[in-house]
Amino acid sequence: MKLNFIYTIRWKFILVFLLSIASTVLSMYICYRLFLYLVYITPFRTPIRWVVNNMGSTPILIITGCLLFLVYFFVFSRKVFRYLEEITRGLQEISKGNLLYEITAKSSDELGTVAENFNQMTKKLRKSIEEERNAEKTKNELITGVSHDLRTPLTSILGYLELIETDRYKDEVELRYYTKIAYEKSKNLKNLIDHLFEYTSLRGEVLQLQMKKVNIIGFLKQLAEEFNPQLEKEGMSYRLMAKEESLFVQADGHQLMRAYENIISNAIRHGSGGVYLDIHISKDQDEVVVKVINYGETILERDLPYLFDRFYRADRSRSSQNGGTGLGLAITKSIIELHGGHITARSSGNETVFETRLPLYPDTVNKHIRLQ
Known part of the structure; x- marks a missing residue:
């Protein structure tokens, strides 16, 4: 089984901490050797001895060690902090509505997982918004199409019925002709409504198939x-x-x-x-x-x-x-x-x-x- 614990953030910081301590100890040893050189060999040994006698060596070692540890810890962990800053910038862009922004996944630890999850989230959100826009466009197109296709036969029906209602026909033959056209247009209208209902039922996923x-x-x-x-x-x-x-x-x-x-x-x-x-x-x-x-x-x-x-x-x-x-x-x-x-x-x-x-x-x- 693959061990993934070394890729986690906590283990990275533990490794950075241990590496910083090791580097600090090594640096303190070098400084100690340099201190001995300055005290016993160089011409500056007298003022150095005076500083040590008046301040003590322990505070100097502690202060020097702490400073070195902080420097090493910052140097070794700067990549992680930069990545955190990049993720923060990405989140700020996303919060502003820039859903095209992607955070680069540079590592396989938790930060890389967070970046990848946010990228997936923005993609899904972008897709959801696009689907909503397409659905709205489809709905508008459907309403427009229905209005046009219903209006055409309905206008014809009303036109012929108006001719009949106002007695604007020559004889019974012409009356029957107008009636037949209105009847045929009514059947076409019913057929269109039936098809429309069937289509919307299918697209609305309300249909239960009996397989x-x-x-x-x-x-x-x-x-x-x-x-x-x-x-x-x-x-x-x-x-x-x-x-x-x-x-x-x-x-x-x-x-x-x-x-x-x-x-x-x-x-x-x-x-x-x-x-x-x-x-x-x-x-x-x-x-x-x-x-x-x-x-x-x-x-x-x-x-x-x-x-x-x-x-x-x-x-x-x-x-x-x-x-x-x-x-x-x-x-x-x-x-x-x-x-x-x-x-x-x-x-x-x-x-x-x-x-x-x-x-x-x-x-x-x-x-x-x-x-x-």
Whole structure:
């Protein structure tokens, strides 16, 4: 076991104290020899003897020894005192609000530990302040986005209802037309509110996941079957490809269904230019990889990093005119991350791929390790 006691402050001061005493004794011996030389050999022996006879040798030795000890103790401990002064200066800077200031850890003793702890404290405090600022910024952005997205359909609804209320329509056909538009806008508004509530619930961590063992291959096959009417309407069909018969993950089935519903809906909505929607399922070490591929219009490179941001709408991928609320993929990302996974998107040529990675079910991972 490594002995760390010599690196502590108390042992450093004990060593400094002992070294100061040893240096003082050695210096006193040298002074004593010099004194004998002055008394018996040099021409100054008479006045020196007079001083010794009148004052005594003991007080002189005591005073000289004390002075030498203080000098040696100060010399040997000056590095420690300088370090204390540096830590004090650092604390003063931190107290002034300069959280970028760092105290250099020069030793492995308590002072070095104190310096390192204060550095860690300032880093955590700085990070906490940054997170608080980001949270405030996020909240403001969310309020701004919600206000804009709620105001747009609500303005349309009020406009058409005002036309109906003031009888500014030609006939019943036009009345029904205005009513239908207001009804459709109301449904879009409800859809946006529902998505917003779901998103804030996920981000607020109030959601309690009901985790179970789920066969992701059977799960996605069943889910894709439910999209057949929508696929047929767009002139498409799905193809599900997997080498294994079953791959298990630990997940909340309802929430996972919500996540992949958003991905598949998005793929159908923006991939209607293609014939197929492909779902590839594979295993990569201890992860299940699911790729949902559509063959529609390419997503611009500048839009890819922002696809999973709430209320982000590119000209092609997040348009409110095609029924998107700007929250679907943001909700999907939150759900996937709550399950310990992550999601990415890439697009090239006429192929757009949304890839999710989820941890394999623990028993499956252990079995895989044993088989190796």
